[in-house]
Amino acid sequence: MGRVAGWCVMALVAAACVGGGVSDVTDPTAATSSTTSSSTSTTVATTTTTTAPTSTTVAETTTTTVATTTTTTAPTTTTTTAPTTTTTVVRSTTTTALPVVCAPLSPVPASAMEVTTVPVNVDGDNLADLMTVYRVEETWGLRIDVGVGGGVVEAILDVFALDPVAAIGGFDIEGDGSDELFVKVGSGAYATLIQLFDFKDCTITPITLDTIDDANDGVTAIFGVGASIGTVSALTCDGTQLWTLDANLSDDGTFYEVMEVPYTLSGSVLTQGFGDGAIVSADESLGPLFSCGDLTLP
Numbered sequence: 001m002g003r004v005a006g007w008c009v010m011a012l013v014a015a016a017c018v019g020g021g022v023s024d025v026t027d028p029t030a031a032t033s034s035t036t037s038s039s040t041s042t043t044v045a046t047t048t049t050t051t052a053p054t055s056t057t058v059a060e061t062t063t064t065t066v067a068t069t070t071t072t073t074a075p076t077t078t079t080t081t082a083p084t085t086t087t088t089v090v091r092s093t094t095t096t097a098l099p100v101v102c103a104p105l106s107p108v109p110a111s112a113m114e115v116t117t118v119p120v121n122v123d124g125d126n127l128a129d130l131m132t133v134y135r136v137e138e139t140w141g142l143r144i145d146v147g148v149g150g151g152v153v154e155a156i157l158d159v160f161a162l163d164p165v166a167a168i169g170g171f172d173i174e175g176d177g178s179d180e181l182f183v184k185v186g187s188g189a190y191a192t193l194i195q196l197f198d199f200k201d202c203t204i205t206p207i208t209l210d211t212i213d214d215a216n217d218g219v220t221a222i223f224g225v226g227a228s229i230g231t232v233s234a235l236t237c238d239g240t241q242l243w244t245l246d247a248n249l250s251d252d253g254t255f256y257e258v259m260e261v262p263y264t265l266s267g268s269v270l271t272q273g274f275g276d277g278a279i280v281s282a283d284e285s286l287g288p289l290f291s292c293g294d295l296t297l298p
């Protein structure tokens with residue numbers, strides 16, 4: 001109403017200016033016409049104002065919806081993945097650390113001779129266990145003293161050798177967290193014989209073979225390691241498998257015919273795999289004769 005009044009005033013002034021010296025009769029008529037025009041202008045202005053806010057509201061609604069969708073997706077994906085992985089790792093570690101306690105056993109006999117003792121980790125609990133090899137008269141003994149609770153286990157080797165039998169040490173052949181036992185059970189002119197044993201549930205078991213041709217299935221796993229003129233036999237551990245290498249020098253002495261064979265350990269059985277043959281120059285090194293961690297031959 002204030003604006004309408006203003007228009008009226010302006011109209012009156014304009015009429016006064018335009019009219020100039022018009023008579024009193026003409027003035028009321030001009031004022032009435034101006035009032036009608038101003039009412040029409042007011043209506044148009046109101047319509048324009050109403051339209052603008054409506055457009056703005058639509059735009060804001062659209063923007064808000066997009067933002068909400070993005071926020072919901074991101075946290076859900078991240079949170080679900082992370083905790084699942086972490087939980088699995090923790091449980092595995094806990095299971096491996098369970099201690100193994102075996103029945104007590106009397107000490108190594110006082111009459112034992114040629115005693116060798118080395119630290120091993122037969123049960124995966126990382127508490128030092130001991131492997132001892134000794135001889136009483138003509139029998140060689142192999143025993144494990146488990147670190148937890150002083151429990152001990154004893155087994156008797158079924159091998160008798162004129163050369164001293166001796167403990168070599170423990171190495172985890174297949175990577176399950178527990179050492180297998182390496183024992184020197186004899187030696188020839190150029191080779192050292194290594195027998196392998198498995199320790200599980202307070203029992204020492206000789207490891208046996210499962211060969212491709214089935215000819216030596218069930219045979220005790222004893223490997224010869226050494227080198228003579230023209231022949232090399234090596235044993236290697238790679239953390240998951242055991243490998244034998246046998247090399248023979250050619251007649252002209254220029255190259256070796258080399259055969260490497262993998263063995264996969266499961267429980268107390270070594271399963272033979274298919275070998276790889278190669279020709280190697282006699283000038284090249286065939287690698288170490290025995291390589292299973294830090295173990296060295298006695």
Ligand SMILES: [Ca+2]
Binds near residue numbers: 121126128
């Ligand atoms: Ca232990």
Ligand SMILES: [Ca+2]
Binds near residue numbers: 171173174176178
């Ligand atoms: Ca093992």
